[in-house]
Amino acid sequence: MDKSGDKGVSIKDIAREAGVSIATVSRVLNRGEGAGPEVRSRVLEIVERLGYRPNVSARALSGRRNYLIGVLFLRLGGYHYLGEVQLGATRACRRAGYHLLVEQIESADGMPSPEALAAFVRSAAFDGLILTPPLSDDSHLLAAIEDAAIPYVRLAPNSDEARSPYVWMDDQEAAREQTLALWDLGHRRIAYIDGPAGHRAAVRRKAGYLAAMAERGVSVPSAWIAQGDFFGMSGFNATEALLALEPAPTAIFAGNDEMAIGALAAAAKHRVAVPERLSVVGFDNAPGGETSWPPLTTVHQPIAEMAEAAVDMLIGGFGDRRFRARVQERKLDYRLVRRQSAARAPSDIHLAP
Amino acid sequence: MDKSGDKGVSIKDIAREAGVSIATVSRVLNRGEGAGPEVRSRVLEIVERLGYRPNVSARALSGRRNYLIGVLFLRLGGYHYLGEVQLGATRACRRAGYHLLVEQIESADGMPSPEALAAFVRSAAFDGLILTPPLSDDSHLLAAIEDAAIPYVRLAPNSDEARSPYVWMDDQEAAREQTLALWDLGHRRIAYIDGPAGHRAAVRRKAGYLAAMAERGVSVPSAWIAQGDFFGMSGFNATEALLALEPAPTAIFAGNDEMAIGALAAAAKHRVAVPERLSVVGFDNAPGGETSWPPLTTVHQPIAEMAEAAVDMLIGGFGDRRFRARVQERKLDYRLVRRQSAARAPSDIHLAP
DNA sequence: ATTGTTATAGAAAACGTTTTCGTTCGCGCG
């Protein structure tokens, strides 16, 4: 099809064909201006015809931009979050001609070594970085990135909000609403399964739960709050403990869907009917919640959209020298997803006519 | 800490510090030879001390290599596969100093447009590509990649095995074993939920199921084979249909775990006790299978290891001009995971002493 | 008419490597 040699067509080929210098071609391509309209359209036409694609490496080497955005990810729970972030970020990158490099950090214990993170930050020449929780709050990492002077946007940071632009969702308000919805179904003994300490989502969601309970004048016994880690197994274990309580809670609010699904499994094991005797609700709208039995009532979190917004923010800020200083913030909406794992509290039956 | 200017230390800094030319430094770094032992150790020491990292772009521009490997992924079911592939591939890349670019292809219907794929292949300068199913069998894509002369390794290809190196697992044998295990538990009416047409894993697993049934002299009624698409919901629907059969199957083998979990949900909905009245088994060892109730009997597929092997194969073949021609193949082992969703067939009870 | 200003466009430097091609030097061999 192409009569050219072996490797791709370069800017020189375009310049020769159009009878102009490579500088002109470059100008036309990067900023529309800087060339006469006649020359511009000729160059553009030839670029199209020859299927010219700028060499990323050369471009990176020469100019400031690398057209590369990195996402740092630490696995915590399943891959749903990762997948969605990646989907949204890829979308935004493609739109702007950028590429996405996702690094999944492995760590035996909770946190990866600061050196590993710093090494990664320096290893590739990113134009910008997206940080996902709980990395959004890793101060070593933040320092390393700032040291390298790389612009970054955080997803759902839990602290130091003024430190960088960020994208978030009101986890606390959503959890409050979710709790209140249980209350309105007649539940009074509502237990909560917490996520890992320090994780933003965990902290905020618990705060929302507590706020709702306080609003209704209930003081929450510490036994009602079980510790989890966002993995399904912890939800299972926590629920077994919660069900052994006397009196047992009539509803369990799990900090994320994976734990909620674990809770469902524990209830099934102990033959506690859901939602007849126990209501279970989660948070995230993870895919497993649709095909659990009963299907899970949860909160939809627009993860892909958040990632998309973060990348747009990042790319939009590239011209800006003082990007980091001028902190922007973008808040996205949640949505309650009512399925069948939550229903009226059993004690309510006695009150029925 | 570092007394240097703003941006990183370059090969020139090393050369100056060591009192040699940059050519020498480059030689020392790339092939250990080409310099005297005294000079070599001096250079190495300075590199270490100054924390020098070669600039990827410059290296890419100059040499042949770009130190970049791409993974093409089309979502089918959840993100478990993607996450694991990415984890394994990242590991292998990091070991060899490469970077990984994951592209998640979106598509409304089954397959993405050939143009979109071709554009992606050309867009970034990959040294090599990893293809995951079902993209492993997309002939348009394969042609585009070969046209661009990019080495590639396929994960679990379903056809044209001689076309490129590939990594696989014996899905068929595993499915056969899984089916036989159900047989040995006394099950005779074993139904199967198939994956999407054309998907290698679906095809092979079904073949294994059929082979096992044939081995035991059972002719499988077409009603026992339900059509699914690897998403959980399809397993749910298929199971409702299967349970309505007369006589109903005593065991259901779902082509993947997500569908198996859907099957569990359908059983729960219809109050069919698992595993007492119905056994359900899956395939993949996805995370949701651990926290379902009952925990799912399945087959562990070493996805991360397969991806790791694929990347190693790719990088190992880079020196090799005729990489594609000299087809290698690497087979990894599966492992049956026995949990509690499968047990002796109910009819067996009558045969008990 | 002269000067200043602006738009257009080319020449060339710069980016940080790898690699090719020499040059120098020491040394074994005739």
Add this chain to the structure above:
DNA sequence: CGCGCGAACGAAAACGTTTTCTATAACAAT
């Protein structure tokens, strides 16, 4: 003693861009 040869290393070209600097032309303002 002279010659050739290999090892060690430096000079410089090349990779494909972006960007700065400069030159020219066109045109407005004096």
